[in-house]
Amino acid sequence: MASRIAWDEIPAGTTPYDPENRVIVATGPLTGTLAPTTGRTVMTSISPRIYPRPWYTHSTLGGWFGPEMKYAGYDAIVIHGRASCPVYLEIQDEKVRLVDAQDLWGLDARETQLTLKGRMGSQGSKIQVLTIGPAGENLVRFSSVQHAEENAAAHSGFGAVWGSKNLKAIAVRGTGGVSVADPDALLREVLKEEGDRYSLFITCLFEDGAKKKRPVCSQACIFNCLVSNYGHTVDGRRVPGQCVGGVAWMSEDFMKHTQYSGGGVEIPPSKNFGLCEETSLHELCNSLGLDLWFRVVMQPWFIRCKQLGIHQIRGHPIEPNDLFWFEDFMHRLARREGLGAIFADDLVRAMDELEGELPEELIHLGRELEFDFGFPAHREGRFWDEEPLPFWVISAMMHASTSRDPTIGAHHSSLLLAEFLMVDRDVALQQFRILSQQIWGYPDALEPTFENKAPVAIWSQHQHMLIDSLPLCDFAFPQLVRPIDTLETWRKTEHIVGDLDLDLRLFAAVTGREKNHQEMERVAERAFTLERAMLARAGRDRKMEEAVLAPHFKLPCRADGTLIDEAGFAGLLDEYYSARGWDLELGWPQTDQLKALGLNDVIPELDGYRQNQ
Amino acid sequence: MADKKNIKVDARLCRDCQACVLACSLHHERECNLELARLVVSKDMARYEFDIVICQHCDEPDCIVACPSDAMILDKRGVVIILDDECNRCGSCAASCPHDAIFYNEAQDRYIKCDLCAGREQGPLCVELCPVEALTFVQAEEPVELEV
Numbered sequence: 001m002a003s004r005i006a007w008d009e010i011p012a013g014t015t016p017y018d019p020e021n022r023v024i025v026a027t028g029p030l031t032g033t034l035a036p037t038t039g040r041t042v043m044t045s046i047s048p049r050i051y052p053r054p055w056y057t058h059s060t061l062g063g064w065f066g067p068e069m070k071y072a073g074y075d076a077i078v079i080h081g082r083a084s085c086p087v088y089l090e091i092q093d094e095k096v097r098l099v100d101a102q103d104l105w106g107l108d109a110r111e112t113q114l115t116l117k118g119r120m121g122s123q124g125s126k127i128q129v130l131t132i133g134p135a136g137e138n139l140v141r142f143s144s145v146q147h148a149e150e151n152a153a154a155h156s157g158f159g160a161v162w163g164s165k166n167l168k169a170i171a172v173r174g175t176g177g178v179s180v181a182d183p184d185a186l187l188r189e190v191l192k193e194e195g196d197r198y199s200l201f202i203t204c205l206f207e208d209g210a211k212k213k214r215p216v217c218s219q220a221c222i223f224n225c226l227v228s229n230y231g232h233t234v235d236g237r238r239v240p241g242q243c244v245g246g247v248a249w250m251s252e253d254f255m256k257h258t259q260y261s262g263g264g265v266e267i268p269p270s271k272n273f274g275l276c277e278e279t280s281l282h283e284l285c286n287s288l289g290l291d292l293w294f295r296v297v298m299q300p301w302f303i304r305c306k307q308l309g310i311h312q313i314r315g316h317p318i319e320p321n322d323l324f325w326f327e328d329f330m331h332r333l334a335r336r337e338g339l340g341a342i343f344a345d346d347l348v349r350a351m352d353e354l355e356g357e358l359p360e361e362l363i364h365l366g367r368e369l370e371f372d373f374g375f376p377a378h379r380e381g382r383f384w385d386e387e388p389l390p391f392w393v394i395s396a397m398m399h400a401s402t403s404r405d406p407t408i409g410a411h412h413s414s415l416l417l418a419e420f421l422m423v424d425r426d427v428a429l430q431q432f433r434i435l436s437q438q439i440w441g442y443p444d445a446l447e448p449t450f451e452n453k454a455p456v457a458i459w460s461q462h463q464h465m466l467i468d469s470l471p472l473c474d475f476a477f478p479q480l481v482r483p484i485d486t487l488e489t490w491r492k493t494e495h496i497v498g499d500l501d502l503d504l505r506l507f508a509a510v511t512g513r514e515k516n517h518q519e520m521e522r523v524a525e526r527a528f529t530l531e532r533a534m535l536a537r538a539g540r541d542r543k544m545e546e547a548v549l550a551p552h553f554k555l556p557c558r559a560d561g562t563l564i565d566e567a568g569f570a571g572l573l574d575e576y577y578s579a580r581g582w583d584l585e586l587g588w589p590q591t592d593q594l595k596a597l598g599l600n601d602v603i604p605e606l607d608g609y610r611q612n613q
Numbered sequence: 614m615a616d617k618k619n620i621k622v623d624a625r626l627c628r629d630c631q632a633c634v635l636a637c638s639l640h641h642e643r644e645c646n647l648e649l650a651r652l653v654v655s656k657d658m659a660r661y662e663f664d665i666v667i668c669q670h671c672d673e674p675d676c677i678v679a680c681p682s683d684a685m686i687l688d689k690r691g692v693v694i695i696l697d698d699e700c701n702r703c704g705s706c707a708a709s710c711p712h713d714a715i716f717y718n719e720a721q722d723r724y725i726k727c728d729l730c731a732g733r734e735q736g737p738l739c740v741e742l743c744p745v746e747a748l749t750f751v752q753a754e755e756p757v758e759l760e761v
Contacts, residue, residue, distance in 0.1 A: 033645045034635040064631070071647065114659055125655040149661065175720065177646025183639045190636070191741060198744070213745055216628045220635060222744040238661055 001469070002026040002044040003530045005078060006056055007602070012537050016048035016157075017139070017164035019082040025069070025130070025170070026076040028471045032067035032178040032219075034190055035506040036198060037473035039219030041066035041153075049141045049157035050404070051348050051374030055538035056531070057403035059153035060468055061145070062218035062242070065172065068128035072174025079167060088116070088131075088169035093176065101168040108287035109133040109146035116171045123173070131169035132159040133289025135334040139163050140344045141374075142291040143334075149240055150282070151217055154291035155375065156404060157346075181512030189505055190222070198222050199483040200412070200475060204490050205419055215240035223476055231279030241282050244292045249282040250275065258300045260383050263555035263563070265368055266361075267383060268307055270299045273323045281327060288334035293376045296384060297347050297369040299326070301362070308359055313339060348374050371552040372399050379407035379415050381557040388559035389448040390456075391418040396553055396569070397457035397576045400545045401587070403535055409464035409474045414456055417446065417481070422559065424491065431496045435480075438497055450564065450572070454579035462524035469527065470507065477503050526597045529589050532582075533602045536609055542577070542587035546570060586613065617691050617753040619670050620729070620737055626747040627663035629656050633739035633748060640730065640738050648718055651727040652739060665747065667739075668693065668714040668727040672753075676726075679709035694728045 030038040044058040086105040112131040117124035135143035136159025143159030144152040214228035229246040241250040255270035302320035316339035319325035332340025351366040377383040381392030398406040420428040436445035479498030550569040637650040652667035684699035707715040
């Protein structure tokens with residue numbers, strides 16, 4: 001839905017801060033229901049973070065906003081134009097108005113939400129708010145749109161798009177409901193009649209496994225999520241943290257995993273600051289409205305600066321292992337002050353700014369850390385996660401064909417399987433062969449080789465598209481592997497495939513429409529293809545993908561040392577584009593495909609771009 | 614009633630997933646609607662604390678006494694239920710409830726409250742669904758007899 005609105009409404013050539021740019025906030029058919037994890041909300045727009053040129057992309061956030069929006073009667077909100085002064089959008093069922101927000105401008109995300117809730121008096125806990133912090137107001141390219149304690153659409157820098165529109169917040173209150181076609185079927189799916197169906201397969205990789213009770217980040221989530229944690233701030237308050245916040249920030253020593261050495265790139269281990277201090281920093285990051293991922297690239301980069309004898313940049317001292325310096329740096333980033341003014345346009349753009357002033361190694365490192373068109377390296381087997389062959393190859397294909405870091409939406413669909421390979425290679429490969437045969441129709445889909453990986457990449461992308469569209473959480477769906485409670489059980493298990501029909505049954509229970517995997521994949525392919533057409537509209541093609549991405553994969557994988565040269569990377573693209581049916585020269589969908597997917601209206605525009613190549 | 618069971622609430626364990634609320638409205642009203650549930654889960658964002666409001670099925674229910682139209686009755690299980698046809702919408706029951714656990718739904722102009730999922734053999738759905746045992750179905754505590 002969001003991609004269609006964007007294709008129809010955002011004119012070609014629109015830049016992120018152009019009033020013609022749209023911010024689309026969208027829900028899906030399962031939003032607001034009891035179907036597990038369906039509290040998520042999708043946001044799309046032209047992103048200012050993407051480098052070297054912006055294009056259309058998406059973010060999702062968990063929480064309670066999407067359901068409330070649906071209870072108010074809306075499937076999507078489309079924002080365009082620019083207000084003459086700061087405003088917030090207030091929605092109470094059918095009543096919609098823009099309200100002067102000059103008194104909110106400058107408040108952090110937490111203060112803004114508490115203020116808006118306070119204005120509602122006893123009803124305050126019932127309104128749900130999306131808001132930007134100071135970072136979004138100051139057009140920081142990796143600024144977030146925040147919700148609740150720490151839900152955020154952050155990676156794509158949409159906070160800055162809101163800031164450019166003078167939109168501080170959206171507050172929504174809905175008193176309606178969502179009808180369910182077959183309530184008994186939905187209740188059956190959700191009740192735990194068949195054991196602990198709603199736990200994650202990665203549970204067995206954690207020592208404390210399912211025992212520890214963890215927070216949820218979305219309405220209707222009944223999982224005990226392994227990437228969630230409670231922490232306590234320095235002033236003693238309990239707060240939740242999820243994903244990179246819960247795992248990396250609110251941790252005793254996770255940041256040391258950013259360590260890497262190979263191919264002329266050296267990254268020293270980074271430092272966590274102590275549990276309470278980390279929790280407070282994590283809360284500050286959310287309050288300022290910064291993408292938590294900035295730390296994963298900037299802290300290691302600054303530490304490398306120190307190792308190379310660089311102790312200040314343009315007169316600003318750098319002390320990345322000092323808590324107070326780091327906290328101050330975050331404030332400066334959000335307000336574009338001092339050193340923050342240089343890095344508020346993100347690390348990769350700061351490298352353009354600082355080229356010639358700093359050693360070439362640092363410039364090169366900064367560009368590699370955000371090699372993915374400006375997004376931090378993630379699940380690509382080098383700097384962050386250990387993704388041994390074949391997983392980084394699958395990841396590389398996904399990076400080369402989507403609008404942004406694609407692996408954030410594919411945690412459960414394929415890439416987390418790498419964790420099993422790291423634990424026990426022989427056991428994992430034996431299980432993978434059975435799983436591959438069942439899902440992709442051939443046994444070597446997950447063999448540690450470079451060949452025949454495109455079907456897995458495409459399947460994962462389509463699953464990601466479905467998960468964002470329904471919506472569901474990608475840590476929990478699709479249930480590629482069934483819940484396994486201990487490593488001992490895992491080792492003894494031959495058939496690990498999970499309940500892959502669960503999302504279909506949830507969809508049928510809510511909508512009354514029975515769909516099979518093939519039909520759902522076609523829907524996903526249509527949305528994915530439309531997004532690819534949006535990239536073509538922005539001038540992205542195979543040539544750019546090879547030039548920008550191929551060098552990164554010449555670095556050896558940190559888990560197994562495997563790598564690929566430019567010719568090999570081109571071979572991966574050949575395989576991927578062929579499997580997609582795209583043309584091999586530009587990597588764009590072909591006319592016949594567009595017709596078959598019902599995207600006839602896209603054909604003339606794409607033909608026009610082809611002729612201009 | 615010796616074998617009377619009740620829903621025990623420990624809001625400290627709550628995570629605000631709202632699954633209990635959604636399931637409640639789905640079971641009773643066949644749709645997912647927070648306004649039509651028989652319990653309310655809310656969050657104080659400033660303190661990151663949760664509150665769960667649900668009928669405590671008092672041994673001597675004030676709501677029955679307060680109702681002027683005999684719409685609040687004890688069913689065979691000893692559970693207070695609302696006879697909607699008898700209800701005159703005066704709101705006395707809600708006003709008398711010490712737990713604020715009788716809710717007025719404006720859209721449908723009626724009062725609703727927990728009936729412990731009358732007719733459901735497995736007991737209250739919200740309890741069965743709660744993943745963190747913030748809601749449990751336990752033997753009702755015997756009333757404490759105060760010495761005068």
